[in-house]
Amino acid sequence: MAKIVISFLGTGNYQEAEYTWDARTYRTRFFPAAVAQWIKPDRLYVLLTDEARNHPNWASLQAELTNQQIEYQDITIPNGSSESELWEIFERLVGLPQEDDEITLDITHGFRSLPALALLAMVYLRIVKQVNLRHIFYGAYEARASNSSTEPSVARVPTFELTPFVTLLEWASAADQFLNTGNSTVLGKLLNERNKKLWKDEGAQPRTLQRLGNGLTTLSEIIASLRAREVPTAASNLVSALRDAEEEVRTYLPPAVPILENVRKAYEPLATPVRANQLERPEDIRSHLRVQWELLQKYIRWKQWVQAVTLAREWVVTLLCWRCEQPVLDKEVRESVAKHLNPTSEADKKEIKQDTDYLKDLDEAEKASFTGVWGRLGQLRNDIAHCGMRRDQRSAEDAIGQIENLTSILEPLAQQIKD
Structure with missing residues (x-):
């Protein structure tokens, strides 16, 4: 992991000032030199246009950095006068750090849109390269104050941490x-x-x-x-x-x-x-059913389609277990309840005859509601669970449309858990 500083330099008439950061101070005309003194980076990158490179400011800053024994590298950038040039600057910015580098960004002498562009580049780098953005500095010369009565011409300038x-x-x-x-x-x-x-x-x-x-x-x-x-x-x-x-x-x-x-x-x-x-007392099961109903609606709102279909199926089973006063966490009971809702083989039908009739306490309308919903839900759930690996698979658009309509399909059953 390297500690790097990225700075800018322009052609402005920079005045000597005493820059301050926390309890540290440094007198210079060029804020990048102050940052270098405070951070002691492994590398300092100075971004400048051709005009800035040929300006006396650059020669003066180089001399100061050399005196500090700071390793630096100049990076040429275009003026940023077009969208394509801004993209070029952005690409050069994000190409400077390596993964896990610790970055200090100095935007003090950046001009026009460069500070905003540099800030966006840092957000991008934190996500893409996992760099550690340690500091963003701005030497606020416009917030300067007179340094002392003996040297009124030398301003004391605060450093803002952005x-x-x-x-x-x-x-x-x-x-x-x-x-x-x-x-x-x-x-x-x-x-x-x-x-x-x-x-x-x-x-x-x-x-x-x-x-x-x-x-x-x-x-x-x-x-x-x-x-x-x-x-x-x-x-x-x-x-x-x-x-x-x-x-x-x-x-x-x-x-x-x-x-x-x-x-x-x-x-x-x-x-x-x-x-x-x-999940033994009926009132506790009902409380969980309400929470799962809320969660089902959120899955749909969040476009978590597989979760929505999977939860919807289990919610119906839990609801029927609750209505029939059966243990909702018993695997065999849940499997048997599902077979009652939709017996798919002769073996299932035979087992149902020998088993408890889980639908006996429901009137005909309720039975029809449960079995009707279960049939529609089962087809959708199987289509999703088999990842479309069937000749007669639904299109993604059709499957999503039906999932989005799940709460409407299940609403008649949901009335049972509402006050």
Whole structure:
């Protein structure tokens, strides 16, 4: 892993100033020299146009870097006067670091759109090359103050740390992923990274952020892997973690406040204190059926088609077990209930005659509703489960259309678990 700095240099009339960062100071005309002094990089890349290369600024900066014994490399870039030139600059920026490099970006002497382009390049690099974006610096000369009464001409210039703004873009991207897919693992990762940075680099000691980050990841993994009866407890734990972390989120992660509020609204309907192994009392089973009904609708909204079909089938079996007061987690009972709904062979029909009649307590309309829904659902589920490896497979468009209509198909049965 190399420690690198990426800077820009233009043709401006840069004035000597005393740049400050934390408790450090450095007097120079060129902010890249201050960054080099503070960071001590393995490599310093200076991006400049042909005009900047031929300007006295470049010769002066080279002399200063050589005096500091900083290894540097100049990178020629176009003026950025067209879209194609901007893409060329972007490609050169993202081509500089290697995977796992630690980057400090200095945008102080960048001109026109270069600072914005560089920020976007850093977001891209964090995702594609897994680089560690350590700092984004801006030497804010416009925020200068007089250094002292003895040298009023030498300004004292603060250095702004802009890294959180890149993190903000990542939070926005993670939020978009969650809202569209239900996957909150990236949000969990960002929370845990922020928590680690607070403890390691900023001297803060948050107590609730890690639990919240882990809760987001855990619930997302449970939902993705169709652990339906684990969802209520995991959702309850997450809602509790969100409530406990509210103050620390507002303190350390203000941009995440509205994002995590959306998370709470999405997951709160899935939260119930009934544990995964508490599926014996009818009221507990009914509670789980309600949660799974909510989850089914979310799978459809999130376009998780396979999960939606798989859950829908098991939900119908659980619903009938509940109606017939049968153990919902007994494998043999569930298989027998499925055969009652749709006997597919003479052996199935014979077994049903010898077995309990699970439909005996239902009136004719209810029986018709269960068996009708089961028939439509079974065809769709088999088509999905066999991955289309049949001569008469549905088209993807047809399968998705039917999955999107699942809640309408199941709604007559869902009325039984509603108040």
